[in-house]
Amino acid sequence: MSIDRREFLKTLGVAGASLSGAKALAKSTPEPDAEEFYAILHDISLCEGCQECEFACAAANNLPEPADDDYPDAEIKRQLKPEQWSVINAVETSVGEVYTKQQCMHCAQPACASACLTQAMNKTKEGPVTWTEGKCMGCRYCMVSCPFDIPKFEFDDNNPKIGKCQMCFDKLKEGEVPACVENCPADALTFGKRSDILREAHKRILDDPDSYVDHVYGEYEAGGTSWLNISPVPFEELGFKTDLETKPYPELTKGFLYSVPSVFILWPALLMGLREATRKEDKEEIGGADHE
Amino acid sequence: MSEQALTENYAPKQSFWKFFMSELKPRGSVLTVFNMISVPMVLLAAVLIVIRFIYGLSAVSNVTQSVPWGLWKGFNVVTGVAFAGGAYVLTFMVYILGLEKYKPLVRVTVLNGFLAYTFYAFALILDLGKPWNIINPIIGNSFGTSSILFLVAWHFMLYIVAQLIEFSPTVAEWLGSERARRNLKRLTIGAVVFGITLSTLHQSGLGALFLMAKGKIHPLWYSEFIPTLFFISSIFAGLSMVIFQGSILQKVFAYQLDSHSDERHNIMIRGLSRVCAIAMFAYFFLKVIDMVHNHTLGYLMTAEGAWYMVEMIGFVLVPMLLFVYGVRIGTPFMIKLASLMTLIGIVLNRMNISVIMYRWDQIPRYIPSWMEIVVTVSILFVQVWIFRWVIHRMPVLRTMESMTHSAQK
Numbered sequence: 001m002s003i004d005r006r007e008f009l010k011t012l013g014v015a016g017a018s019l020s021g022a023k024a025l026a027k028s029t030p031e032p033d034a035e036e037f038y039a040i041l042h043d044i045s046l047c048e049g050c051q052e053c054e055f056a057c058a059a060a061n062n063l064p065e066p067a068d069d070d071y072p073d074a075e076i077k078r079q080l081k082p083e084q085w086s087v088i089n090a091v092e093t094s095v096g097e098v099y100t101k102q103q104c105m106h107c108a109q110p111a112c113a114s115a116c117l118t119q120a121m122n123k124t125k126e127g128p129v130t131w132t133e134g135k136c137m138g139c140r141y142c143m144v145s146c147p148f149d150i151p152k153f154e155f156d157d158n159n160p161k162i163g164k165c166q167m168c169f170d171k172l173k174e175g176e177v178p179a180c181v182e183n184c185p186a187d188a189l190t191f192g193k194r195s196d197i198l199r200e201a202h203k204r205i206l207d208d209p210d211s212y213v214d215h216v217y218g219e220y221e222a223g224g225t226s227w228l229n230i231s232p233v234p235f236e237e238l239g240f241k242t243d244l245e246t247k248p249y250p251e252l253t254k255g256f257l258y259s260v261p262s263v264f265i266l267w268p269a270l271l272m273g274l275r276e277a278t279r280k281e282d283k284e285e286i287g288g289a290d291h292e
Numbered sequence: 293m294s295e296q297a298l299t300e301n302y303a304p305k306q307s308f309w310k311f312f313m314s315e316l317k318p319r320g321s322v323l324t325v326f327n328m329i330s331v332p333m334v335l336l337a338a339v340l341i342v343i344r345f346i347y348g349l350s351a352v353s354n355v356t357q358s359v360p361w362g363l364w365k366g367f368n369v370v371t372g373v374a375f376a377g378g379a380y381v382l383t384f385m386v387y388i389l390g391l392e393k394y395k396p397l398v399r400v401t402v403l404n405g406f407l408a409y410t411f412y413a414f415a416l417i418l419d420l421g422k423p424w425n426i427i428n429p430i431i432g433n434s435f436g437t438s439s440i441l442f443l444v445a446w447h448f449m450l451y452i453v454a455q456l457i458e459f460s461p462t463v464a465e466w467l468g469s470e471r472a473r474r475n476l477k478r479l480t481i482g483a484v485v486f487g488i489t490l491s492t493l494h495q496s497g498l499g500a501l502f503l504m505a506k507g508k509i510h511p512l513w514y515s516e517f518i519p520t521l522f523f524i525s526s527i528f529a530g531l532s533m534v535i536f537q538g539s540i541l542q543k544v545f546a547y548q549l550d551s552h553s554d555e556r557h558n559i560m561i562r563g564l565s566r567v568c569a570i571a572m573f574a575y576f577f578l579k580v581i582d583m584v585h586n587h588t589l590g591y592l593m594t595a596e597g598a599w600y601m602v603e604m605i606g607f608v609l610v611p612m613l614l615f616v617y618g619v620r621i622g623t624p625f626m627i628k629l630a631s632l633m634t635l636i637g638i639v640l641n642r643m644n645i646s647v648i649m650y651r652w653d654q655i656p657r658y659i660p661s662w663m664e665i666v667v668t669v670s671i672l673f674v675q676v677w678i679f680r681w682v683i684h685r686m687p688v689l690r691t692m693e694s695m696t697h698s699a700q701k
Contacts, residue, residue, distance in 0.1 A: 079357070111504045117442035118428040119435070135434045138421020140360040141441045144650075145504040152357050153421065155350035160421040241507075249504050253440055256500040256519050260443065260493060267489040271388050275481070278390045 037108065037127030037226050038172065039194035040181060041201050042101050044231040044238070045211055046188035049088050049099035053180035053189065057086045057103075060168055060179035072099055077239070082152040082163030086180060093233045100238050103180075104129060104150045104165035105218060106226035109248035112142035112151060120162075121151075127194070127226045128167035136162060147222050147244050167226070194226060201230050223248030308467075319684045330673040337670030340663050341418060349421065352663040358651050359658035361419075363668055366646035367639070368415035370498055372408055374522070374638050377530025379405030379455060380491035381567075383484045394560055396553075399462055399688045400541065401534050404679065406455040411675045413448060418667070440500045447494035454487035466686040495526040502645055510649040512591050512600045515582045518645070524575045528568040529638040532611075532631035535561045535568075539628045545683060548690045558624050565615040565627050568634065572612040579604060596652065603644065607637025 049072045058065045063083050072078065072090035074097055080087055086103040110129050112121040120135035121142050131151075138160055142151045154160035168178035176182070181191040190200060198219060205212045217235050218225040221244045229235070236242050245252070344352045355362040378401045385391045386398050417423045428434040429442055430449070436442050457479050464473035499522030506514055515521065542549065542557055583589055591597045611633035618626030647658065660668075682688060687695055 081357075114438045115441065115504060117436040117439040117445060118425065135425065135428055136422055137425045137428065138423070139419075139441065140421070141439070141501070143357070143360040144501070144508075147504075147507060149358060153360060155348055155353075155355065155357075157348045158346055160348060243507060245506065249506075250438070252503045252506060252516075253500060255516070256440065256496070256503065257438070257443075263493055264489060267492060268485050271384075271485045271488055275388045275390070275485075278388070280390060 037106075037194045038167070038191065039106075039127065039197040039226040039228055040167070040178065041190040041197045041228045041230065043188050043190070043204065044098050044100060044229060046186050047088070047099040047101065048186045048188070049090055049097075050185060051088055052183050052185055053101065054084070054086055054088060056179040056183035057165075058084075060171070061085065061166070063163075080150065080152055080164075082154045082161060085163060085165040089239075091238050093237050095232050098232065098238070100229075100240070101180075103227065104167070105148050105222070106165075106167055107222050107248065108224040108226070109250050111145040111147060111222070111249035114250035114253070115141045115145035117141070124169060126169070126172055128169040128172065129164075130166050130169050131162050131164060133161060138162075145249065147249055148241065194228075197228060201228050204230060220246040222246075223251070311467075315685055326676075330670075330677070333666060334670045334673050337667045340667055344418065349419070352661065352667070354658055354661045354664065356656075356658055358654045359647065361646060361650075362658060363647065363660040363664045364415050364419045366643050367668055368671055369412050370646045371639050371642040372412045372415075373495065373498055374526045374529040374642060375533045375635070376405040376408035376412075377491065377495060377526035378534040379458075379530070380488045381527050381530050382534065383458065384488050387481055387484045388488070394563070396556065396689075397534060397538065397560060399459070400538075400683070402455055402458045403462075403682060403688055404533075404537065406452065406459055407675050407679055409448060409452045409455065411671050413452065415668075415671055440497055440503075444494050444497040444501065447490045447497065451487055451490045451494065454483040454490065457483040458487065462686050462688060465692045491526075492523060496520065496523040498522055499645075502650075505650065508651055509645060510591075510596055510652045511586065511588045512583070512596060513641075513645050513649045515586065517578060517582050521575065521578060521582075524571055524578065525638060525641065527571040528575070528634055531564045531568050531571075532634040532638075535564055535627060535631040536635060539624070539631075541683075541689065545689055548683075548694075550694070561624065561627055562619050562622070565619050565630065568631070569612050569615040569619070572608055572615070572634070576604070576608055576612065579608075596649070599644075599649075603637060603640045607633055607640055611637065 051066060051071060054066050057063065063085065066084065070078070072088045074090040074092040078087045078089050080102060086101060089100050089102065090097050091100055106127055106129050107123075110121065110123050113119075113123045113129060115121070116136075117139070118135040118137055120132045120137075121129060122132065123129050138153070140151075140153055142162065143149070143153060150164050152163045154163070168176070168180075171178060177191045181189040190197060192200075198216065201216045201219075205214055205216070211232055212230050213232070213234050215231075215235060217229040217231070217240055218227050221241075223246065229240070231238060340352050349355060353362055353364070382394060382398055382401050386394050417426065420426060429436060429445060457476070460476040461473045461480070464470075464476055496519035499518035499520075502509060502514070502518055503516070538557060538561065542554065592601065611630040614626055614630035614633065618624075618630055651658075
C-alpha cells in the first residue's frame with residue numbers, strides 16, 4: 001500500500017514538485033539506516049547519580065556547571081534548561097533509589113528536524129541531532145513537536161539559542177566518544193553503533209532477567225532513538241513517557257504533506273473548470289463593474 | 293506599463309505627493325472614544341515591543357519551556373487567519389461560481405483579509421527569537437521543505453501578494469488611473485484561483501502544525517482530522533466575520549451607503565448564513581465521528597469534557613441552529629448574534645488547541661501577561677486604523693462615481 005502511494009506521488013510530483021513541496025517528501029523520508037547510527041546505552045541499574053556526566057557535559061560544551069546545591073534528590077524533579085543539556089534525577093522506586101538521565105534522545109527520524117523550516121535542527125548521518133545557530137529563526141516549532149520535550153529556549157535573551165544535547169558531535173567527528181560516556185566512573189554509559197548497543201542491552205536483560213524489566217526504552221519509542229535505557233523497574237515508575245507512538249513522529253504529518261501536491265495541481269484546474277461551467281454567456285469582461 | 297498609465301492619468305490633476313499627503317490627513321473627528329483608547333494603547337505596545345527586543349521574550353511574555361507558543365501565535369496568528377478566511381470563500385463564490393449578488397462584499401473582505409494577514413505576519417515576527425534569520429527560509433539558503441511551518445510560511449507570503457493583486461484595482465481607481473485599473477483587473481482571476489488554492493492549503497496547514505503534538509494536546513481536541521477541521525471551520529469563521537463586521541460597517545460608514553444598502557445587505561447575509569450553517573453541520577458531524585472513532589467519548593464526563601461541550605454545543609451547535617432560525621424567520625439580529633457566537637467558538641477552538649489545552653496537564657499553567665494582551669489588542673487597533681483610513685478614501689464600500697458625486701455636493 002505504501003509503495004502504491006509512493007508511486008502515485010511520484011507521478012503527481014513530476015508536475016508541480018517545486019512549488020508544492022513534493023521534493024520535500026522525498027527528503028523527509030530518507031529511510032535512515034538506523035542500525036548504523038551511533039547510540040548510547042544508559043544502564044539505570046549501574047548509575048550512581050554522581051553527576052560526573054553533568055560536569056563533563058558542561059565542560060565539553062562551555063556551559064555553566066551545576067550549582068553546589070543542585071544535585072539529584074528524590075524530592076524534586078530537576079529540569080533540562082537552555083544551559084543544562086543533561087540532568088540526573090533521583091527517583092524513589094520499589095527497589096530503592098535509582099537515577100535517571102535525561103537529555104536529547106536523538107531519534108532516528110526526529111520530529112524536531114522535520115518541523116524545522118530552516119534545517120537548523122538536523123539529523124546527521126552519524127546519529128546526533130544537531131542545532132545550527134545561524135539558521136534558526138527562533139520559532140520554537142521544534143519544541144512544540146518534540147515528543148520528549150527536549151529543546152529549551154533562552155526566553156530571557158535578545159539573541160536566544162536553543163539548548164539541547166548534541167551528542168558531542170564535534171568529538172564524534174574526531175573519533176572520540178561523547179563527554180558523558182567518557183567520564184562515567186560507574187560504566188553506566190556505553191557508546192557504539194546502535195545495532196551493537198541494542199544487542200548489548202538485550203544481552204544484559206537476558207543474562208540477568210531478575211535485575212531488569214524486559215524493555216529497552218528507545219528501541220521503538222518515537223520510531224527508535226539513539227539513546228537507549230534499561231532499568232530495574234518499569235519505566236512508568238521512573239516518570240518516562242510511556243504513551244509515545246512507536247512510529248516516527250514525522251509520519252503523523254505525512255498524510256497532509258502527501259495531499260499538498262494533489263491540491264496544488266487539482267484545485268486550480270477544478271476552479272477554472274467550475275468558473276467556465278458557471279459562466280454567463282460572455283456577459284462582460286471580468287469584473288467590468290464591481291458595484292451594480 | 294501600468295506605472296506609465298498611472299503617471300499619465302493623475303498627472304494632469306495634481307502632483308502625486310500633494311494628493312497623497314492630503315489623503316494622509318485624518319478625516320472627521322480625531323477625538324473619538326475609539327481613538328482615545330487605541331492611541332495610548334498602541335503607544336504602550338510600541339514601548340513593550342522595544343523592551344521585548346532588548347531583553348528577550350520573557351521580559352513581556354509568559355510563555356514557558358513547556359508551552360512555547362502563547363497568545364501571539366495562538367490568537368493573532370492561528371485564530372486570526374481563520375477569521376480572515378472570508379476572502380477566499382467570497383472570491384470563490386463571486387469569481388468562480390459567478391454569484392454576482394455577493395460582489396458588494398468582495399472588496400471590503402479582501403481588504404480586511406490583506407490587512408489581517410499582513411499584521412499577523414508582523415505578530416509572528418515579534419514572536420520569533422531571531423527574526424533576522426527569517427531570511428533563511430525565504431531566500432533559499434536553508435529550505436526546511438519537509439516542515440509544515442515552511443509550507444504555511446510560504447503560503448502566507450504568497451497569499452498576501454495574491455490579495456494585494458485582488459485589491460489593486462481599487463487602489464488604481466482611487467489614484468484615478470483607468471488604464472492601470474483595467475490592466476490590474478486582468479490579473480484578478482489568476483490571483484483568485486491561486487489565492488483559493490493557497491488558502492485551502494494554509495488554513496488546513498495551520499491545523500497540521502499540531503499533528504506532531506500528539507500527546508501534548510488533550511485527546512478531545514487532538515485529531516488526525518485537524519487539517520480538515522481547520523479548513524472547514526475557516527469557511528464559517530471567515531463568513532461569520534464578514535457578517536459581523538458588515539453589521540458594524542453598516543452603522544459606522546452609513547454615510548457612504550445608499551438607502552437600499554440595508555435591504556441588500558440583509559439578503560446577502562441570509563445567503564451567507566445558509567453556507568455557514570451547512571459548513572458548521574459538516575464540522576460538527578466530523579467532530580462526532582472523530583470522537584467515536586478515537587474512543588474519546590469517555591472524556592466527556594471530565595472537567596475538560598465539560599469545557600469541550602461549552603465549545604461544541606454552546607458555540608458551534610447553538611449558533612448553527614440560530615443561523616438556520618435566523619434565515620427562517622428573516623431577522624438580521626438573530627443572524628448577527630449567531631455570527632458573533634460562531635466567532636467566539638472559533639477563538640475557543642483555536643486557543644484550546646494551540647494554548648489552553650496544549651499541555652493541559654502541565655503545572656503551572658501558561659496565562660498570558662497583561663503586556664502580551666496589550667500588544668495583541670494593539671495589533672488589532674492598528675489594523676482598524678488602516679482599514680478605516682482606506683475605507684474613508686478608496687472606493688471599497690461605494691463606487692468611485694458616488695464618491696465624487698457626494699464630494700461635489
